[in-house]
Amino acid sequence: MVYLKISKRKGHKYAAIVKGVKVNGKVKHKQIKNLGRYDKLIEKLASHEPVLNLSDITIERALDFGDVIALAKIWEYLNLTQIINTFAVKEKGISCGDILEIWSINRALDPLSTNKIQAWYRKTILPYTKSIPPEKIYPELFCSSLDKFDNETIFKIHKEINKILAQKFNVDLQNVLYDVTSTYFEGEKCVLAKFGYSRDKRKDKKQIIIGIVVSLDKGVPIYHFVDEGNVTDVTTKLNVDEKLKDLGVNNALMIHDRGMTSKENIRLSDKLNYDYITALDSDTKQSNYWIKKLREDKTEYFVVDEHRKKCRQEDCSEKEIIYAVKIKEAIACEHKCFKKYVLLFDGLLAKKKSETREKRLSDAKTQLETIKDKVDRKTFRKKLTILNQIKKAISNLSKYFEIETEENGDNVEKFTWKFKDEIQKKAEENDGYYVLICSEQTRSKLEIYSAFKYRCEIEAVIKELKQAINLHPIGHWKGVRPEGKVFICILAYLLRKVMKIILNENGIYDSVSSVLDVLSEVKEVEISAENRSVQKLTQLTAEKENLFKIFQIKSEI
Numbered sequence: 001m002v003y004l005k006i007s008k009r010k011g012h013k014y015a016a017i018v019k020g021v022k023v024n025g026k027v028k029h030k031q032i033k034n035l036g037r038y039d040k041l042i043e044k045l046a047s048h049e050p051v052l053n054l055s056d057i058t059i060e061r062a063l064d065f066g067d068v069i070a071l072a073k074i075w076e077y078l079n080l081t082q083i084i085n086t087f088a089v090k091e092k093g094i095s096c097g098d099i100l101e102i103w104s105i106n107r108a109l110d111p112l113s114t115n116k117i118q119a120w121y122r123k124t125i126l127p128y129t130k131s132i133p134p135e136k137i138y139p140e141l142f143c144s145s146l147d148k149f150d151n152e153t154i155f156k157i158h159k160e161i162n163k164i165l166a167q168k169f170n171v172d173l174q175n176v177l178y179d180v181t182s183t184y185f186e187g188e189k190c191v192l193a194k195f196g197y198s199r200d201k202r203k204d205k206k207q208i209i210i211g212i213v214v215s216l217d218k219g220v221p222i223y224h225f226v227d228e229g230n231v232t233d234v235t236t237k238l239n240v241d242e243k244l245k246d247l248g249v250n251n252a253l254m255i256h257d258r259g260m261t262s263k264e265n266i267r268l269s270d271k272l273n274y275d276y277i278t279a280l281d282s283d284t285k286q287s288n289y290w291i292k293k294l295r296e297d298k299t300e301y302f303v304v305d306e307h308r309k310k311c312r313q314e315d316c317s318e319k320e321i322i323y324a325v326k327i328k329e330a331i332a333c334e335h336k337c338f339k340k341y342v343l344l345f346d347g348l349l350a351k352k353k354s355e356t357r358e359k360r361l362s363d364a365k366t367q368l369e370t371i372k373d374k375v376d377r378k379t380f381r382k383k384l385t386i387l388n389q390i391k392k393a394i395s396n397l398s399k400y401f402e403i404e405t406e407e408n409g410d411n412v413e414k415f416t417w418k419f420k421d422e423i424q425k426k427a428e429e430n431d432g433y434y435v436l437i438c439s440e441q442t443r444s445k446l447e448i449y450s451a452f453k454y455r456c457e458i459e460a461v462i463k464e465l466k467q468a469i470n471l472h473p474i475g476h477w478k479g480v481r482p483e484g485k486v487f488i489c490i491l492a493y494l495l496r497k498v499m500k501i502i503l504n505e506n507g508i509y510d511s512v513s514s515v516l517d518v519l520s521e522v523k524e525v526e527i528s529a530e531n532r533s534v535q536k537l538t539q540l541t542a543e544k545e546n547l548f549k550i551f552q553i554k555s556e557i
């Protein structure tokens with residue numbers, strides 16, 4: 001029991017907090033806190049001054065808590081550690097499930113190289129919740145764990161995860177989207193890297209193929225694979241079909257890359273008779289033909305979405321502008337197959353494309369006029385240098401300019417340029433328009449638009465994958481390691497998508513990034529004073545309390 005003890009020394013009373021302890025069978029008082037002179041203590045209490053001075057308090061640590069714990073709770077809710085450890089067994093040391101949890105949470109929050117994850121891990125609550133000291137989290141541990149994850153192992157893990165997604169979150173596994181991309185390598189050591197069709201426009205580099213399948217209703221990844229770089233889209237689709245059947249998926253929809261929508265590829269897709277949606281590559285004859293044909297069609301547009309943007313007026317007031325997203329459709333026969341053509345117009349996209357083009361054309365005109373002025377003044381005459389600068393100035397804009405040079409040997413004597421206004425007007429007419437083709441004419445225009453939106457999301461995922469993977473030959477020379485590294489990125493994406501589902505189910509429609517930003521403000525702090533310490537969370541607002549409740553996080557530790 002704790003007591004307040006008053007004692008006298010040199011004519012003054014002193015106060016102290018003591019507790020009774022037994023020493024050799026006798027109860028004695030052990031001082032816990034000296035409160036100083038009793039009369040001064042009374043004065044402090046009467047004036048509401050703190051008994052403990054702030055200088056006596058030490059902050060021992062402040063660790064990332066809210067965002068880390070929320071993702072860890074989702075990981076636990078999906079039973080990922082047990083599932084991973086079932087198929088990727090380590091005989092000793094930290095399990096693959098624990099390693100991938102740490103790595104995936106980092107990837108979802110603050111993607112770092114394996115050399116920097118230990119420092120990040122040390123600053124989070126994870127070493128205490130997982131009882132794994134930071135000293136045991138080192139780069140070689142992460143890299144060696146990748147050897148356990150080939151395509152077959154990853155497929156088995158996906159299969160078990162999908163059962164939980166269907167059971168706990170009602171994810172529809174019968175309607176899925178499939179897309180494929182590539183990423184290239186520097187070096188020769190990756191056995192999966194081969195020369196093939198490069199979506200990065202690096203024909204000189206070997207690459208790998210990455211395919212990803214997501215649910216149509218919630219965008220959750222349900223399967224992915226890594227393949228050799230020379231495998232065609234059609235071949236990967238046929239292979240994926242077999243895997244999806246094993247997953248119980250009977251209605252896979254392929255979303256074509258726009259770079260793969262040549263007449264030959266579409267004809268082959270029709271011949272294979274599988275469902276697909278693709279957007280025609282802009283500024284092609286085929287795209288321009290269908291934009292014109294569908295615009296002239298008398299069918300009314302149907303508004304499917306809208307963008308709301310605030311802009312500041314001259315009087316400093318804010319005005320909300322609404323940019324509509326609208327579509328119209330038509331059915332036509334091509335390659336003896338009836339399919340649906342959908343014209344999509346995005347008002348905000350049209351505005352952005354027009355502004356971007358205008359800025360680039362203005363810069364090009366300025367550069368061309370600078371070159372012309374130097375040639376006219378005879379201060380700039382070297383033919384090769386001038387032609388290179390002209391080429392750079394009008395890069396990807398050459399159709400807008402008419403260029404003429406008068407040359408004399410290695411010199412340029414005269415340079416003139418003319419801007420083609422009619423080409424710009426024609427381009428502006430098509431701003432914001434896309435033509436989508438769906439092989440299944442019974443799909444509604446809303447379904448097609450939703451699929452197209454998800455395809456944009458998949459593209460964002462793939463872009464993140466490419467930025468995150470950094471598959472340099474020195475760090476990832478073993479054949480299966482690229483597969484493992486991509487798997488980490490997919491798991492991180494899965495955590496964020498499931499978080500989005502949970503938030504939406506609880507009526508919160510903010511982005512995952514903004515919610516994680518709010519949660520990141522919650523830190524776990526250890527405070528010590530007078531040889532005692534206590535762990536506390538930083539103050540929780542009502543919003544944070546609600547998020548803690550949603551993700552079943554205890555607000556007291």
